[in-house]
Amino acid sequence: MRNRIREMRTGHGWSQAELALRLEVSRQTVNALERGRYDPSLPLAFRIARVLGAPIEAIFLDEEGEAGQPDS
């Protein structure tokens, strides 16, 4: 599932580590999410939406018929 975490994070002028702190997850988790290695849990998705100041639907793109390769 595609997301706009990176573009919204840099829009706030935050490093991955800074965002991780605000989300209370590890820096590696933020990195993995931005790189599309996996999707966040629903509770984490809500925290991301809150911290980035946008609704979940505006951050995560529901691409319907998409397979969604975890990178590779």
Next chain:
Amino acid sequence: MRNRIREMRTGHGWSQAELALRLEVSRQTVNALERGRYDPSLPLAFRIARVLGAPIEAIFLDEEGEAGQPDS
């Protein structure tokens, strides 16, 4: 994390099995979600929102400082 799946499902006049079919998950998963045993993955949350015809934020309640015991 609390949700309104049951009330919205019955509002549509569907059984758990019918909703499960539409979501492409097992009946047990729908039952577990309604009973708050765990939260759905983000992709499943999007499908639930689509099938129930409401935004994710209207179905799943972000109770902020809530511990959120998976029942027990």
Next chain:
DNA sequence: GATGAATGACAAGGACGCTTTACATTTCGG
């Protein structure tokens, strides 16, 4: 009272989400 539909529950198993630890690479100001 028997039958069937709907719901609740539990166990075992596989895949995913997130952690910590650790190391490599890129970027950039001096």
Next chain:
DNA sequence: CCGAAATGTAAAGCGTCCTTGTCATTCATC
């Protein structure tokens, strides 16, 4: 260049999500 900050990666480990299979309970209708 040099050093430090930021980013990318990997592995081991644990808990969560979702599956199939099975059984119990409740309720309605016959």
